[in-house]
Amino acid sequence: MIPLSWYLLLSALLFSMGIVGFLIKRNLITVFMSIELMLNAVNLSFVTFAHQWHAVKGQIFVFFVMMVAAAEAAVGLAIIIAVFRARATLAVDRVDLMKL
Amino acid sequence: MKIFHLWLIPLLPFAGFLLNGILGRGLPKWLVSTIALLAPLGSLLIVLSTTFGFFGSVPVPHFEPRIETCPIGWIHAGALNIDFTFVLDQLSLVMLLVVTGVGFLIHIYSVGYMGHEEGYWRFFSYMNLFMFFMTVLVLAGNALLMFVGWEGVGLASYLLIGFYFQKKSAASAGMKAFVVNRIGDFGFLIGMFLLLATFGTLTFSEIAAKLDADPTLQGGVVTAIALCLLLGAAGKSAQLPLYVWLPDAMEGPTPVSALIHAATMVTAGVYMIARTHAIFDRSPLALSVVAIVGAATALFAATIGLAQTDIKRVLAYSTISQLGYMFLGCGVAAYSAAIFHLVTHAFFKALLFLGAGAVIHALNGEQDLRKMGGLRKNVPLTFWTMTIAVFTIAGFPPLAAFFSKDAILAAAFAQGSSGKILWFVGLVTALLTSFYMFRLWYLTFTGESRAEGHHHPHANPKSMLGVLVILAILSICGGWIGIGAGVGRFGAFLAPATGQHLEEASAGSLELILSIVAVAVAAIGWFIAHSIYSKGTKRAEELAATYSGPHTLLVHKYYVDEFYSATIVKPILATSTYVLDWIVDKAILGGAAWLLAGICKFAGALLQRWQSGNIRSYAAWLTAGAAAILLFVLVPWSTVLAEWFGIHVGMGGH
Numbered sequence: 001m002i003p004l005s006w007y008l009l010l011s012a013l014l015f016s017m018g019i020v021g022f023l024i025k026r027n028l029i030t031v032f033m034s035i036e037l038m039l040n041a042v043n044l045s046f047v048t049f050a051h052q053w054h055a056v057k058g059q060i061f062v063f064f065v066m067m068v069a070a071a072e073a074a075v076g077l078a079i080i081i082a083v084f085r086a087r088a089t090l091a092v093d094r095v096d097l098m099k100l
Numbered sequence: 101m102k103i104f105h106l107w108l109i110p111l112l113p114f115a116g117f118l119l120n121g122i123l124g125r126g127l128p129k130w131l132v133s134t135i136a137l138l139a140p141l142g143s144l145l146i147v148l149s150t151t152f153g154f155f156g157s158v159p160v161p162h163f164e165p166r167i168e169t170c171p172i173g174w175i176h177a178g179a180l181n182i183d184f185t186f187v188l189d190q191l192s193l194v195m196l197l198v199v200t201g202v203g204f205l206i207h208i209y210s211v212g213y214m215g216h217e218e219g220y221w222r223f224f225s226y227m228n229l230f231m232f233f234m235t236v237l238v239l240a241g242n243a244l245l246m247f248v249g250w251e252g253v254g255l256a257s258y259l260l261i262g263f264y265f266q267k268k269s270a271a272s273a274g275m276k277a278f279v280v281n282r283i284g285d286f287g288f289l290i291g292m293f294l295l296l297a298t299f300g301t302l303t304f305s306e307i308a309a310k311l312d313a314d315p316t317l318q319g320g321v322v323t324a325i326a327l328c329l330l331l332g333a334a335g336k337s338a339q340l341p342l343y344v345w346l347p348d349a350m351e352g353p354t355p356v357s358a359l360i361h362a363a364t365m366v367t368a369g370v371y372m373i374a375r376t377h378a379i380f381d382r383s384p385l386a387l388s389v390v391a392i393v394g395a396a397t398a399l400f401a402a403t404i405g406l407a408q409t410d411i412k413r414v415l416a417y418s419t420i421s422q423l424g425y426m427f428l429g430c431g432v433a434a435y436s437a438a439i440f441h442l443v444t445h446a447f448f449k450a451l452l453f454l455g456a457g458a459v460i461h462a463l464n465g466e467q468d469l470r471k472m473g474g475l476r477k478n479v480p481l482t483f484w485t486m487t488i489a490v491f492t493i494a495g496f497p498p499l500a501a502f503f504s505k506d507a508i509l510a511a512a513f514a515q516g517s518s519g520k521i522l523w524f525v526g527l528v529t530a531l532l533t534s535f536y537m538f539r540l541w542y543l544t545f546t547g548e549s550r551a552e553g554h555h556h557p558h559a560n561p562k563s564m565l566g567v568l569v570i571l572a573i574l575s576i577c578g579g580w581i582g583i584g585a586g587v588g589r590f591g592a593f594l595a596p597a598t599g600q601h602l603e604e605a606s607a608g609s610l611e612l613i614l615s616i617v618a619v620a621v622a623a624i625g626w627f628i629a630h631s632i633y634s635k636g637t638k639r640a641e642e643l644a645a646t647y648s649g650p651h652t653l654l655v656h657k658y659y660v661d662e663f664y665s666a667t668i669v670k671p672i673l674a675t676s677t678y679v680l681d682w683i684v685d686k687a688i689l690g691g692a693a694w695l696l697a698g699i700c701k702f703a704g705a706l707l708q709r710w711q712s713g714n715i716r717s718y719a720a721w722l723t724a725g726a727a728a729i730l731l732f733v734l735v736p737w738s739t740v741l742a743e744w745f746g747i748h749v750g751m752g753g754h
Contacts, residue, residue, distance in 0.1 A: 022723070
């Protein structure tokens with residue numbers, strides 16, 4: 001049986017990749033995918049602990065997270081399309097109208 | 101007749117003010133004038149309804165005073181109780197008859213006079229507003245309610261003086277009237293505070309009752325109250341030294357000058373003194389100050405009136421002078437005589453102003469006496485009514501002012517040796533009055549026309565002329581109500597309201613001699629005016645050249661305006677500009693505000709770097725923040741600090 005720590009390591013790895021992608025990628029869609037990656041990293045650790053402690057709560061939480069993520073994806077993609085239509089670009093650096 | 105409530109009297113004009121003030125711009129002219137006329141007419145009819153069966157009763161009309169208190173309280177604080185109390189006694193009845201009667205007539209006149217003006221509705225709504233406040237002032241049963249009316253008529257006066265507000269002189273004249281009146285109002289206010297402190301009430305009847313109950317209450321504080329009230333009265337009634345606003349107030353339309361600045365509002369000071377006579381009666385010092393102020397003003401203004409060339413300004417100085425007479429009457433405690441003169445003055449001075457207005461109207465706005473002349477043929481009806489008014493103010497019998505002026509002069513004469521001086525001043529004033537009024541009369545109506553250009557004088561509307569005739573009749577007959585032994589029927593009627601001063605007029609033969617002297621003096625004034633002005637202005641110009649010094653002094657009104665400007669207005673303006681504006685406002689307050697703004701701006705400039713608008717920088721901060729929180733929560737700091745650095749934190753650490 002694969003030890004618990006491996007799952008957690010994988011989860012931490014995925015989360016870190018998400019953070020790095022979130023911080024350094026320019027394309028909005030990539031940034032968005034990085035966020036999804038972070039969410040799923042968290043989901044993995046939830047499921048891991050649920051299995052370890054035989055607690056079904058962790059698995060229920062995962063469903064909640066997936067549901068929120070789906071909603072977020074719908075809204076987020078809509079915003080991205082709107083941004084693209086307005087600015088004809090998806091580069092994060094160019095979407096800076098809020099700057100002084 | 102008690103079918104009408106007293107509060108209807110002021111409220112009708114107020115309704116007229118609201119209707120015309122809010123809707124008037126869109127209403128047709130006939131509707132505006134109907135509303136404006138019905139309001140004071142309603143008040144007049146209500147006042148008249150209280151006098152049914154009045155004039156026939158012998159020897160003195162009986163009148164039962166009425167007091168009405170609004171069920172809604174006004175100020176109730178501890179021991180202080182002030183209500184909306186309206187009092188209709190002999191004094192306020194007389195005053196109300198004058199205010200609503202003359203007011204209504206002048207409203208009719210205005211329909212014709214203001215017919216072509218822009219802002220017709222505005223004019224009439226202001227006029228109704230004035231009627232509202234004036235009737236409140238007259239009916240007020242306590243000093244505070246009177247003060248409300250007092251300030252309100254000041255406001256209406258300000259609005260109407262500045263009616264032609266596009267004209268700078270009219271706008272600043274309105275301001276001058278307001279500011280000078282503030283000085284008087286300050287006196288009135290201080291007087292009210294002293295009344296409250298001394299008597300604990302502002303109700304006139306209670307004050308009089310408390311004074312009656314305590315004969316020791318005199319001197320000191322009573323004199324102070326009386327002098328403060330006198331300052332207020334002097335401001336409103338244009339007495340020395342606060343008279344300067346009234347001549348400038350002639351910038352307003354002529355009906356306004358007639359109603360507010362001759363017949364009613366400016367007499368409010370006299371009315372106020374008569375209303376608070378119980379206080380003045382207790383202070384011989386204050387009474388003599390009133391008399392001296394009145395006599396000095398009467399003489400002073402009459403001399404200025406000698407040399408003025410603007411027809412309305414001559415009348416304005418004449419008004420100040422006649423108000424001086426009324427103060428003189430109050431000062432010798434002849435309140436009923438003062439009120440009597442107030443009534444007759446309202447008739448003949450309104451007539452003079454409206455006649456002058458008719459002349460000005462006929463000449464398309466010309467006000468300079470030097471450019472008039474020969475108008476007798478052009479405006480015959482105006483000429484005859486003005487003639488009656490001139491003879492009235494000069495004091496010829498049996499016209500109204502003969503009786504009222506005589507009543508004041510006789511009362512002054514009866515006041516011992518100092519009274520003789522007052523009487524003499526009054527007599528000299530009568531001479532001057534007669535002279536300058538006949539001067540005005542000759543310059544306006546006789547001789548040849550001196551008008552520039554060749555515009556033909558045009559006729560006046562019938563509504564204006566009708567009012568002139570009614571006022572002329574009142575000027576002739578108005579004095580007859582005062583005929584009778586002692587203080588006359590009028591004085592006896594007023595006696596319950598003005599206190600018992602029945603002994604003031606002396607024996608018949610002396611009174612007769614005084615009357616003859618007064619009439620002789622008036623005739624002399626007429627004679628002098630005739631000898632100088634009946635043959636054009638040449639003789640007058642020669643005289644002015646011979647006595648150029650005094651003449652210049654009079655033309656420039658003793659340089660009083662210049663004196664006030666140099667000693668009061670300019671220093672205040674300079675202080676305001678240099679100290680208050682530049683130093684206090686701009687430097688200190690403005691500096692503090694700029695400093696605060698500068699600090700905020702600097703801090704903002706520093707902090708705005710965080711708000712770059714760059715999403716990735718936000719993301720970085722977010723991540724860093726989350727990491728920092730994790731670090732704080734997960735790391736067992738107390739252990740780390742204790743083991744690595746030997747620092748012990750917290751109570752339970754080890």
